[in-house]
Amino acid sequence: MHEKMLAAVVYGMGDLRVEEWNKPVCIEKSILVKVKSCCICGTDVRIYRKGDYRAQYPVIVGHEIAGEIVEVAQGVEGYRVGERVCVAPGHGCGECRICRKGYPNVCTNPHPSLGYKLNGGFAEYIAVPEHILRLGFVNKIPDGLDYNQAALSEIIACCLNAQENVEVQEEDTVLIMGCGPAGIIQAILSKYFGAKRVIVTQRSLGRLLRAKKLFPDVIDRIIASGEEELYDEVMKETNGEGVDVVIVCAPSREAQELATTLVAPRGRVNFFGGLPKDDCIDRIDANRLHYKEYTISGASSSLPRNNREALRLLDERIIDPDKFITETFPLSEIHKGFELIDTRNCIKVVINP
Numbered sequence: 001m002h003e004k005m006l007a008a009v010v011y012g013m014g015d016l017r018v019e020e021w022n023k024p025v026c027i028e029k030s031i032l033v034k035v036k037s038c039c040i041c042g043t044d045v046r047i048y049r050k051g052d053y054r055a056q057y058p059v060i061v062g063h064e065i066a067g068e069i070v071e072v073a074q075g076v077e078g079y080r081v082g083e084r085v086c087v088a089p090g091h092g093c094g095e096c097r098i099c100r101k102g103y104p105n106v107c108t109n110p111h112p113s114l115g116y117k118l119n120g121g122f123a124e125y126i127a128v129p130e131h132i133l134r135l136g137f138v139n140k141i142p143d144g145l146d147y148n149q150a151a152l153s154e155i156i157a158c159c160l161n162a163q164e165n166v167e168v169q170e171e172d173t174v175l176i177m178g179c180g181p182a183g184i185i186q187a188i189l190s191k192y193f194g195a196k197r198v199i200v201t202q203r204s205l206g207r208l209l210r211a212k213k214l215f216p217d218v219i220d221r222i223i224a225s226g227e228e229e230l231y232d233e234v235m236k237e238t239n240g241e242g243v244d245v246v247i248v249c250a251p252s253r254e255a256q257e258l259a260t261t262l263v264a265p266r267g268r269v270n271f272f273g274g275l276p277k278d279d280c281i282d283r284i285d286a287n288r289l290h291y292k293e294y295t296i297s298g299a300s301s302s303l304p305r306n307n308r309e310a311l312r313l314l315d316e317r318i319i320d321p322d323k324f325i326t327e328t329f330p331l332s333e334i335h336k337g338f339e340l341i342d343t344r345n346c347i348k349v350v351i352n353p
Helices: 042-050 130-135 153-166 181-192 206-214 230-237 253-262 286-292 304-315 331-343
Strands: 004-012 015-022 031-039 064-072 084-087 125-128 138-140 173-177 197-202 221-224 243-248 263-271 295-298 325-330 348-352
Touching: 004 331, 015 331, 031 084, 042 331, 064 125, 064 153, 138 304, 153 181, 153 243, 153 263, 153 295, 153 304, 173 181, 173 253, 181 197, 181 206, 181 243, 197 206, 197 230, 206 221, 221 230, 230 253, 243 253, 253 263, 253 286, 263 286, 325 331, 331 348
Parallel strands: 173 197, 173 243, 197 221, 243 263, 263 295, 325 348
Antiparallel strands: 004 015, 031 064, 031 125, 031 348, 064 084, 084 138
């Protein structure tokens, strides 16, 4: 007989059930982690609310994981029972040419990802696969962070990956499109890396006002594009040049296309948010790209070093975790967490299994 645990399982679009599930076994070369905290991510919302072609149902979602090691398989070195760790969803094989170059996040032969095809963190326990350990995606939590705070490190790590790709520099004016958790983190990181001015935009005003109130030293200007003409306002802010950097955190084709009109000559655009499979083709003016010599980059997941850096930024309060955590819920009430996110009247919601 399998031991049982409580888990939140998505069976299909709109079908999330909290139920007993088989407790995972600590197989060879793995560790078993008692999940203490797991944040709800926009990806989790999409898999549950809208469906995702990359998910394999039924699946336990959740990939922003902090917990305690309760079992270590024989032969695994560097980890011990009782240690507090964060587990990131590194899906690289570690063996292909791209992984060997140090970029397992864009592996050409990836393993299934946590919360998509491998069971994730909205459960009492998770067995961490061998490749996640081997690649360095399990990191010890600094003493100064509790589990809820540490669980924020995964989304920060993903934002750090984007920052590396877009190379925010001193004196840059940066435009962040989208004011969800990732957009706010990108604003903070942009200032941390030297940006002179940070503008944040999205259609509705409410989230922008909340973010501006919480982070007045980070966000210099907000633009509600549903009420103001974004292009005109950006040009006013930049003497008609456009911004040096645009980071598109909104999962919107229109936002990505608009970003390419707002960037200054020799500027940089990063597509941080992914698009739906059925609406993922952008129309970009190639002549503008040619004559303005701007660059476009993507950002997919994170690297091991990004996760370690994220924990440091949280521990040193360069990013204050307590400003991000709006509410916590026990696993049995995870539906309330998703309902709160639906209202958009929150930043991050944490589930405590």
